[in-house]
Amino acid sequence: MHVTSRERIAGLVLARPGRLLGMEPFMADVVQGIEEVFDGRRVSLLIEFAADIPGEIEIWRRWVANDHVDGIVMVDLRTTDPRLAELERLGVPAVLLGGPELQAPITNVLVDNAEGARAAVRALADLGHRDIARVSGPRDMLHCQARDDAFMETCAEQDVQARVIEGDYSEDSGREATYQLLTGGRLPTAVVYDNDLMAIGGLAVAKELGVAIPDQLSVIAWDDTAVARLAHPPLSVVTVDVHGLGTIVGEAILAVMDGGDVTTYQVPKPTIRLAGSTARPGTRLRAGS
Numbered sequence: 001m002h003v004t005s006r007e008r009i010a011g012l013v014l015a016r017p018g019r020l021l022g023m024e025p026f027m028a029d030v031v032q033g034i035e036e037v038f039d040g041r042r043v044s045l046l047i048e049f050a051a052d053i054p055g056e057i058e059i060w061r062r063w064v065a066n067d068h069v070d071g072i073v074m075v076d077l078r079t080t081d082p083r084l085a086e087l088e089r090l091g092v093p094a095v096l097l098g099g100p101e102l103q104a105p106i107t108n109v110l111v112d113n114a115e116g117a118r119a120a121v122r123a124l125a126d127l128g129h130r131d132i133a134r135v136s137g138p139r140d141m142l143h144c145q146a147r148d149d150a151f152m153e154t155c156a157e158q159d160v161q162a163r164v165i166e167g168d169y170s171e172d173s174g175r176e177a178t179y180q181l182l183t184g185g186r187l188p189t190a191v192v193y194d195n196d197l198m199a200i201g202g203l204a205v206a207k208e209l210g211v212a213i214p215d216q217l218s219v220i221a222w223d224d225t226a227v228a229r230l231a232h233p234p235l236s237v238v239t240v241d242v243h244g245l246g247t248i249v250g251e252a253i254l255a256v257m258d259g260g261d262v263t264t265y266q267v268p269k270p271t272i273r274l275a276g277s278t279a280r281p282g283t284r285l286r287a288g289s
Contacts (some may be wrong), residue, residue, distance in 0.1 A: 010034075010253045013056040013067035014075070015219040017168050024169060024197055024224035027075075030097070031129040034073070034247020035251075043254065053078065057086050064090045065125075071257040073097060073249060074106075077142045082164075093256040097249050098143045107256050109249050109265045113143045114150035116238040116270035117192070120220045123272045124190045124238075127280050129218060131161040133188040135177040135198050137169050139192055144194065151192065163188075167198050174198025178205040182217075189281040196227040199235055203277075214279035224273065233276030234281045249273045
């Protein structure tokens, strides 16, 4: 067992673009779960924000040079990600949240993003939707790629027309993508958003354009957060126990800081919870209407 005279610290950097520089509801719930595990165990969570991956790495280097952290939680694995090599160079215990299964010398907490996308398409197809759009997060994130691929494959299997527009997880990007979808030549009857903030932006644009939710447009959002439940109408969601996910991350980082072996933690598969934002396709939208 690792013994130390001081409180231990696990560090988490969130690399977000300027308009999202802060903690979105999903990460707030994850952090709450981590801190619940740390409570009473002489471990604290240090959180900093960076505008990009190089900024995140600089923070890591400063932490390690000044002996500020005993472990690092890494999120949002990218396609070509310099952070894995940097963690190896720094030699600090670390845990990766998310990403598909990968061969990496790091403990990871694995979420089945592909299954969440498949379940969303199936739920909408079962309601009768045959033209579904997806507003994704940044496509260089591997979990977004896994969702994209599964979304397109399942739409093809269900004989559903599909398209994907890239967002950045901000409410503004949800607004922009939804405006593009609802003022184009071919209008979807349903949209799946990669997070609750983009979905909230989408609901606002639909209201501005006079598009009724869910009669004319059904909406499903990723993550069962308070934001999704308090939306009007309440959002149908791809639901993962986000707080529970945070507790798994907390236990995982404690284990690696105590010298535990590299491990993959599996979390329960995502499911769909339908609420007021989804229905059978109603009045078909016409471009410009």
